Amino acid sequence: MELSKDEKEILNGRDGNAAAKSMQILYALGEIFGAEKLIKVSSVQVAGVSYNNLGDAGLEYINSLAIDGKVKVKTMINPAGMDLVDWDEMSIPETFAKKQIEVIAAFRKLGIQISATCTPYLIGIKPQKGEHIAWSESSAVIYANSILGVKTNREGGPSALAAAIIGKTPYYGLHLDTNRQAQIKVNVECTPGSQSDFSALAYAIGKKIRNKIPLIYGIKQATHDQLKNFGAALATYGGTAIYHINC
Template sequence: MKSFKEIEKEAKSCKNKARKKALEILLALAEIYEAEKFIEIDSVQISGVSYKNIGDAGLEFLRNLSKEDAKVVVKEATLNPCGIDLELWKSLGIPEKFAKKQIEILNCFKRMGIKATCSCVPYLIGNRPKKFQSIAWSESSAVCFANSVLAARTNRESGISALCSGLTGITPLYGYHLEANRMPTHLIKVECPLKGVSDFSALGYFIAKKISRGVPYFSGIKASNFDELKALSAALATSGSVAMFHVHDLTPEAKTRELRDHCKKTLKVKSLRKAYKELNSRVKRIDLVAIGCPHLSINEIKEISLLLKGEKLETRLWLFTSRKIKERAGKYIRVIEKSGAKVLADTCIVVMPIEYLNIKTIATNSGKAAFYLPSYAKVKVRFGSLESCINAAINGIWKDET
């Protein structure tokens, strides 16, 4: 641990331009949040990777930084999804101009020693922090998952601050690195049944919209699996700025001690109907079904392969995962591709330039995608269960759930 003055002194005397710039940015961040000390970190996850998001200004920043002898000093430095599947972009109809700029962005990161993993689930592909380990991650869903399910400690960094932490190995000591800020603020009594990723997405969307920020403590969740908690994390970080939650007797910090007494407010969830209604349009014909926001795990890919076995699709179905998981899931992917579906890596439906691809309507089981796509891509969205989404891909039509 180092003091603000020690880092300030180091920044003034630093000869490496990139490191000096990174230290100055982190000092400014510490000043904003009144952090008096810095802690060492050994893992970063960097967002702001898609050319669609950062544009020419972001590319120019990375181009200049990567030419200034910038090198990461942490053990794990991974990237968020970019705007293209690096192998399939041409066949998908992505403009070459966009693809070239996207590839240049990735090359800038690579020159700095960052792994071009291009996934929003770093914890599934090797960048998995230990319990109570301090890290600097910027992908909002991964931040929420790391704090809540893995019991690691990270603030919701920007892409730039996470990159600066990667270049220096430090982050300011404030926010979720401090025990006091990890205590729950709202007791959420879940009084309706939850089934599957879409229900957990709807719950996260509904609660984050209600409380905006804070640390919800969920009671009444009888059971949940890894992928459902992944979906809950993503949705909580989407409609609000929630970066951590607890689930009674399930998440690590809620297992080891009684936390609900810290809650100042209580909310009851009797139904998810309103959340589903707000995340849905009324379109029937579907141009594309997009599954995998956050990126799919092997278990999810296996489940989809069982639903698609022997089927043929009426409309496009794209599944999104990391390249590492795609390589491991070969036998399931062969079944999936026989139906006519595509399994994409490196990218995500939210950060792809789908406005070039004549896609007007999308079905998804992701609350995060359903929330962002109408504004990011100017499309109409149907949101529902995985089974409803697969049926829409097979029939080309969305059938309302009863």
């Protein structure tokens, strides 16, 4: 992957340790997936927020980034491992709570908005069609690609955090129009009505198509919430991060 002069200087430590580490991650990803360059992103959503996921090693890593790092674009986080306000009323062990609070403090120090939501598009991040973003949560990623018409891969926590600090992501996968095209046609002969119907339909489709990108026919109408539920179930049971629907 080709880096610009500015990106090479960041990689070599010009902007500090956090930026250098983040550029190392993005460069490695770009090399692995054959990206030709880095591209700017307008927003980031970071998953892997729970201390159960991170452990002490993950907490140490985020703290190391927070020493001299700051995010360059609007960034939110996924839900944490507990309610951040009323955890003590929910029988959360204090030892866990203290570690989770440390995690949140590190994210806050980096300049990240402590949203703790898997639906960032409902509370302040709603990118415009065609924009490139770097989101992590599977239901948010498939919603962004399929409903909003923006472009994102499903990022892991470290790669999303790196993208937030650099403000860029490797140009591969679903950032490329050629990789967003339908790979299989699905004809729906039933008439889903409730949100649960749409979730069940997506479950059935996902189990059949796995990670292929579907073009779905036969659904005459659908509400915003029905499509949101459909995408969440499809991403969970099928593994795809985008779908096309003709309705």
